[in-house]
Amino acid sequence: MIYLLKNIECYCPEYVGAKDVLIAGDRIYKMTEPNSHLMEGPAVNSIAGHGLLAFPGMVDGHVHIIGGGGEDGFTSRLPEINRNDVLSAGVTTVVGLLGADNRTKNLNALLAKARALASQGITTFIYTGSYTLPMITMTGDVTDDMVLIDKVIGAGEVAISDHRSSHPDLKDLLELATKTYLGGLISGKAGVVHLHVGDGKSGLRLLTQLLAESDLPIQQFLPTHMNRNQRLFQQAIDYTRAGGNVDLTSGEIDGIPVPDAVQAFIKNDVNLQRVTISSDAGGSSPTGKIGSIKSLYLDVIDSIVQKKLSPELIFPLVTRNAAQRIGLYPRKGTLSEGSDADILITDKNYQIVKVFSMGKLVVDKGEILEEANNAT
Ligand code: ZN
Numbered sequence: 001m002i003y004l005l006k007n008i009e010c011y012c013p014e015y016v017g018a019k020d021v022l023i024a025g026d027r028i029y030k031m032t033e034p035n036s037h038l039m040e041g042p043a044v045n046s047i048a049g050h051g052l053l054a055f056p057g058m059v060d061g062h063v064h065i066i067g068g069g070g071e072d073g074f075t076s077r078l079p080e081i082n083r084n085d086v087l088s089a090g091v092t093t094v095v096g097l098l099g100a101d102n103r104t105k106n107l108n109a110l111l112a113k114a115r116a117l118a119s120q121g122i123t124t125f126i127y128t129g130s131y132t133l134p135m136i137t138m139t140g141d142v143t144d145d146m147v148l149i150d151k152v153i154g155a156g157e158v159a160i161s162d163h164r165s166s167h168p169d170l171k172d173l174l175e176l177a178t179k180t181y182l183g184g185l186i187s188g189k190a191g192v193v194h195l196h197v198g199d200g201k202s203g204l205r206l207l208t209q210l211l212a213e214s215d216l217p218i219q220q221f222l223p224t225h226m227n228r229n230q231r232l233f234q235q236a237i238d239y240t241r242a243g244g245n246v247d248l249t250s251g252e253i254d255g256i257p258v259p260d261a262v263q264a265f266i267k268n269d270v271n272l273q274r275v276t277i278s279s280d281a282g283g284s285s286p287t288g289k290i291g292s293i294k295s296l297y298l299d300v301i302d303s304i305v306q307k308k309l310s311p312e313l314i315f316p317l318v319t320r321n322a323a324q325r326i327g328l329y330p331r332k333g334t335l336s337e338g339s340d341a342d343i344l345i346t347d348k349n350y351q352i353v354k355v356f357s358m359g360k361l362v363v364d365k366g367e368i369l370e371e372a373n374n375a376t
Contacts, residue, residue, distance in 0.1 A: 005021040005345075015311070019031045019032065020035070025341075028336065031335065064098070066096070081281060081282050081293065086117070095126065107137070127192075133176060141179070147186050153191075153327065177193050219245060258299035272317065
């Protein structure tokens with residue numbers, strides 16, 4: 001299918017003004033000045049873009065795609081996420097992972113679900129492992145999982161500073177990070193160690209200790225839930241100053257909501273290129289709160305509308321930066337010639353109007369299109 005988005009204001013995620021955008025197959029083929037008439041023809045579906053804004057489809061780096069285990073007995077086990085919820089939230093790439101429950105939920109099911117979502121038009125990857133060490137893996141070894149299974153881009157979410165963790169020590173974490181790093185080198189993937197940081201007293205201490213005592217690059221690590229309380233948030237500021245990347249969780253209400261957190265980062269001169277936001281969708285918390293994938297975009301809108309942050313400033317946190325963290329940029333996280341045609345289109349009030357995922361129109365007039373409608 002070939003689509004021409006005509007005269008649409010583009011955030012790539014940097015603002016480049018109005019453009020004509022030609023989508024051919026699953027890629028953005030051309031971006032030109034508007035009304036260039038170079039690309040029209042009977043085979044092209046033209047879409048009037050005047051009054052609309054185009055952003056890269058969002059990359060959500062932390063999604064419990066098979067649902068978390070729940071933390072209140074078997075009846076609290078959470079269901080799998082579905083295609084429509086992901087795409088209608090403006091998310092076109094997800095990284096799936098296990099949470100605290102690696103007993104009734106497992107990596108085989110996670111990989112199968114990632115493949116199912118991929119066949120439904122969403123770009124998917126997974127982390128091997130889960131909360132506890134020693135790591136559970138599919139092949140018996142973290143490095144092998146990364147090298148042999150295309151969808152595995154790193155290890156996580158490994159819990160530190162949390163009562164639900166296995167309380168790993170420095171040696172445990174270093175061994176895991178080294179194996180993941182090696183897997184990344186061999187397979188040409190990001191090799192990220194994605195750390196769940198809990199409410200425990202020690203915060204980021206174990207990670208900073210590891211970085212001080214090893215030669216692993218700081219960018220290999222991505223600690224998340226950094227806005228869950230004030231103490232940890234302060235550590236996040238210090239950690240970015242040391243060159244580290246941090247991830248915030250959207251929909252946070254007990255700690256520091258994302259719009260407030262981003263505003264505080266700006267006040268503290270934090271380099272926002274080091275910051276990403278993910279939803280923790282399908283995950284549960286000890287308070288019984290369940291993460292929703294919709295919260296990602298809601299926090300983006302609140303940052304723009306309530307905190308008056310420019311779209312150029314907030315969107316990279318859910319597009320370019322998020323893609324960079326997992327080694328997918330510029331294939332993902334940008335509107336550029338040659339990039340995948342994952343495009344989020346909104347009206348001037350940032351309400352989602354259309355979504356393209358891998359060149360297929362999956363949301364139109366704000367409504368999800370069922371799979372059968374875009375099978376070609
Ligand atoms: Zn977590």
